[in-house]
Amino acid sequence: MLDAARVQKELVECNKDCHISGISVDLHRDGSSLYHLTGTISGPLDTPYEGGAFEIDIVLSESYPFQPPKMQFKTKVWHPNISSQNGAICLDILKDQWSPALTLKTALLSLQALLSAPAPNDPQDAVVAKQCLNDHTTFVATARYWTEAFAMRTTVGTEEKVKKLMEMGFPENLVRSALENVKGDENMALEKLCSG
Amino acid sequence: MFEDENEDADLYCYDFDQEFEYDEYLEGPRTVLASSTQVITKESLLAAQKADLQSVMQFLPISEHNARVLLIEYRWNVEKVLDVLVDKGKDYLFAEAGISTSKREDSASSSSSSSSLTCCVCFDDVSSNNASMMDCCHTYCNTCWTTYFIVKIKDGQSKRIKCMDPKCNTVCDETIVRNLVGATNPQIADCFERSLLESYIEDNNKVKWCPSVPHCGNAIRVDHDDIYHEVECACGLQFCFNCLLVTHSPCPCTMWKLWMKKCQDESETVNWITVNTKPCPKCHKHVEKDGGCNLVSCICGQNFCWLCGVATGRDHTWTSIVGHTCGRYEENKVRGSIRAKNELHRYIHYHNRYKLHLDSLNLETKVKVKTQEKIASLESKQSKMIDFSWALNGLNRLFKSRRILAHSYPLAFFIFGNQLCHGKITREQRDTKKILFEDYQQQLEYNVERLSKALEENFDTFEELDVMQTRLDIINLSVHVDNLCFKMYDYVENDLLDSLFPTGDRIAPYISKGIERALELPAGISKQSVDLESSTDDKTGRHASLKHDLPRRIEDGECSSKKRKEEASTGDGFLDLNVPPPPSPHSLYKG
Numbered sequence: 116m117l118d119a120a121r122v123q124k125e126l127v128e129c130n131k132d133c134h135i136s137g138i139s140v141d142l143h144r145d146g147s148s149l150y151h152l153t154g155t156i157s158g159p160l161d162t163p164y165e166g167g168a169f170e171i172d173i174v175l176s177e178s179y180p181f182q183p184p185k186m187q188f189k190t191k192v193w194h195p196n197i198s199s200q201n202g203a204i205c206l207d208i209l210k211d212q213w214s215p216a217l218t219l220k221t222a223l224l225s226l227q228a229l230l231s232a233p234a235p236n237d238p239q240d241a242v243v244a245k246q247c248l249n250d251h252t253t254f255v256a257t258a259r260y261w262t263e264a265f266a267m268r269t270t271v272g273t274e275e276k277v278k279k280l281m282e283m284g285f286p287e288n289l290v291r292s293a294l295e296n297v298k299g300d301e302n303m304a305l306e307k308l309c310s311g
Numbered sequence: 312m313f314e315d316e317n318e319d320a321d322l323y324c325y326d327f328d329q330e331f332e333y334d335e336y337l338e339g340p341r342t343v344l345a346s347s348t349q350v351i352t353k354e355s356l357l358a359a360q361k362a363d364l365q366s367v368m369q370f371l372p373i374s375e376h377n378a379r380v381l382l383i384e385y386r387w388n389v390e391k392v393l394d395v396l397v398d399k400g401k402d403y404l405f406a407e408a409g410i411s412t413s414k415r416e417d418s419a420s421s422s423s424s425s426s427s428l429t430c431c432v433c434f435d436d437v438s439s440n441n442a443s444m445m446d447c448c449h450t451y452c453n454t455c456w457t458t459y460f461i462v463k464i465k466d467g468q469s470k471r472i473k474c475m476d477p478k479c480n481t482v483c484d485e486t487i488v489r490n491l492v493g494a495t496n497p498q499i500a501d502c503f504e505r506s507l508l509e510s511y512i513e514d515n516n517k518v519k520w521c522p523s524v525p526h527c528g529n530a531i532r533v534d535h536d537d538i539y540h541e542v543e544c545a546c547g548l549q550f551c552f553n554c555l556l557v558t559h560s561p562c563p564c565t566m567w568k569l570w571m572k573k574c575q576d577e578s579e580t581v582n583w584i585t586v587n588t589k590p591c592p593k594c595h596k597h598v599e600k601d602g603g604c605n606l607v608s609c610i611c612g613q614n615f616c617w618l619c620g621v622a623t624g625r626d627h628t629w630t631s632i633v634g635h636t637c638g639r640y641e642e643n644k645v646r647g648s649i650r651a652k653n654e655l656h657r658y659i660h661y662h663n664r665y666k667l668h669l670d671s672l673n674l675e676t677k678v679k680v681k682t683q684e685k686i687a688s689l690e691s692k693q694s695k696m697i698d699f700s701w702a703l704n705g706l707n708r709l710f711k712s713r714r715i716l717a718h719s720y721p722l723a724f725f726i727f728g729n730q731l732c733h734g735k736i737t738r739e740q741r742d743t744k745k746i747l748f749e750d751y752q753q754q755l756e757y758n759v760e761r762l763s764k765a766l767e768e769n770f771d772t773f774e775e776l777d778v779m780q781t782r783l784d785i786i787n788l789s790v791h792v793d794n795l796c797f798k799m800y801d802y803v804e805n806d807l808l809d810s811l812f813p814t815g816d817r818i819a820p821y822i823s824k825g826i827e828r829a830l831e832l833p834a835g836i837s838k839q840s841v842d843l844e845s846s847t848d849d850k851t852g853r854h855a856s857l858k859h860d861l862p863r864r865i866e867d868g869e870c871s872s873k874k875r876k877e878e879a880s881t882g883d884g885f886l887d888l889n890v891p892p893p894p895s896p897h898s899l900y901k902g
Binding site for chain 1: 431432433434435451455458459462473475476477
């Protein structure tokens with residue numbers, strides 16, 4: 116049985132100083148189960164991920180914390196240890212090096228550390244790892260582009276998109292809800308609006 | 312069989328020399344060989360494990376728990392532990408294995424002063440009575456420990472449950488695990504206990520489970536580093552210690568596995584194919600005739616004559632094919648299908664020979680019963696001869712060499728074929744080796760058949776002198792066959808495997824007397840004797856003389872039955888395949 120008391124304590128503890136650590140954990144937006152959570156980490160400074168907010172899907176098993184939580188990036192990210200396809204993470208503490216004394220917060224902190232210190236020699240995504248090793252400049256540029264494209268959803272950006280779509284003749288409330296549904300992707304929102 | 316008197320005399324001398332050698336053999340290496348493999352039963356597993364634990368605890372002042380952790384890490388190799396200790400020091404040894412040496416007492420006293428603490432796993436405050444501390448001084452509440460242990464045990468990680476602290480490498484104290492898990496979940500505690508015990512078998516290069524089905528519950532331990540060895544379990548199963556399949560020397564393990572697979576894949580198919588199909592002369596696919604006349608059309612469009620398998624045209628009647636006759640026998644007619652057929656033929660050749668010897672072996676097991684009857688009737692005649700172990704010894708020699716002969720065919724199939732040995736040596740070299748090997752094989756085959764014939768004779772109806780003659784024949788042939796087997800093994804090991812696969816498999820050494828049955832380890836070995844034995848064990852090589860002396864004294868004192876058992880087994884003729892009868896009846900015969 117999942118130790119609900121511990122998870123609740125963890126959530127409170129973690130969100131207490133989220134403005135400093137840049138790490139927060141919330142219930143997954145679909146439901147209200149303690150088994151399914153969403154974590155957010157801010158991209159570390161002085162890396163191509165700076166300024167991005169990365170969402171991580173967290174699934175807890177019955178025997179958490181005695182077995183590691185399952186974590187996966189929901190935000191697309193260009194990193195040798197994170198799959199560019201599905202966001203799967205290659206990190207030892209999420210597998211055999213997990214310890215019950217670790218928490219969601221420490222795990223997310225490790226993910227943040229992973230973002231600032233890629234380990235291309237132990238890759239999850241071979242293509243990214245190869246690029247990281249052979250053509251580091253392109254790697255940094257791609258990572259930066261992906262961060263800007265997928266991890267930065269500032270309100271300014273949203274307002275611009277809303278404005279643009281409204282200029283095409285769609286009503287504001289529809290535009291906003293469409294953008295909300297597709298997590299801010301302008302093209303997908305347009306598609307959605309066109310299909311009705 | 313030997314009508315010539317001179318030849319007889321010669322052979323007799325030969326026999327006598329051999330006997331001398333065997334006597335020597337009996338005295339010397341036998342005692343060493345007898346102890347080279349042991350059966351570990353459920354009962355003696357604990358004793359065997361304890362002995363090794365004790366030997367580690369003798370040179371390191373550590374608890375049994377930590378000794379076990381060390382030995383699991385080093386695969387129960389006491390010498391390796393000692394080597395690492397000498398080379399790299401105690402701290403390195405402990406750190407690698409996950410043994411914590413921090414002072415437990417200091418922190419224990421400090422924590423006992425504070426009556427409650429916060430468990431870092433469940434974040435609850437618990438009293439220190441409800442918390443446990445490992446050797447590494449990390450403390451968590453008992454509920455968390457228990458849940459953690461259960462998860463780990465269920466995961467199959469019983470042998471190395473690490474402390475819950477993220478960076479801590481220390482292996483949890485088995486006593487705490489046992490107590491905490493046992494209190495709530497006795498079944499899982501049993502599971503933990505069992506996997507610690509069985510680690511001695513599973514994480515040990517020198518011990519393997521007996522592969523018998525249904526499983527006899529035993530494991531076999533060998534006392535040397537040579538893994539290419541054939542052993543016999545107490546349940547009677549003989550198997551190869553390396554691959555755990557039935558004994559297969561002189562065929563190496565890899566080839567034997569390939570052969571078994573090939574036999575399984577092909578035996579049924581090959582039989583059916585050869586009986587029911589013919590290869591198409593164009594595409595070499597096997598074609599089955601499902602009715603109609605003798606003109607067959609292959610799926611590739613080629614027509615051919617079912618009677619001779621030669622490509623023909625399409626025009627035909629029920630009785631003849633236009634422009635084709637095959638009623639006449641034509642010599643040297645080269646057929647297109649020959650190349651495709653060759654490989655199959657090669658396999659069939661070797662497989663038939665292999666099968667033939669196995670079949671003979673099966674038939675000859677019946678001879679055993681008959682031979683026993685013959686011996687009984689001879690014994691009832693009250694002749695001068697009182698010892699008939701020569702007949703049983705000859706029989707066992709026959710079984711053994713028959714098996715060797717059978718297994719030499721898969722070896723030949725692979726070693727002279729293209730599948731494994733293509734391009735390793737030139738064709739000429741291969742042909743030379745092949746001819747030499749086949750010479751050995753033929754000689755052995757010839758003499759094995761002669762031995763078989765001699766044993767099948769109804770010597771119980773013979774006159775006394777003829778019985779003597781048969782006895783001599785059988786003994787001589789046994790010795791001869793034994794020598795031939797030895798030579799063949801030698802040739803395979805040194806001239807075939809060494810030159811073709813310098814780094815590959817080796818074969819089990821040829822043991823003239825047959826595979827030694829593993830001795831049973833005494834289960835209820837007393838602590839004192841364990842100490843004695845271990846003190847000699849762990850210094851193997853350094854106190855070789857000690858090792859020879861001490862355990863034997865223990866045997867004499869404690870389990871003298873073991874020695875007696877050994878003597879008894881010498882007499883029943885199963886272990887000593889080729890040992891001529893003891894001197895007394897022999898001299899009787901001579902006189």
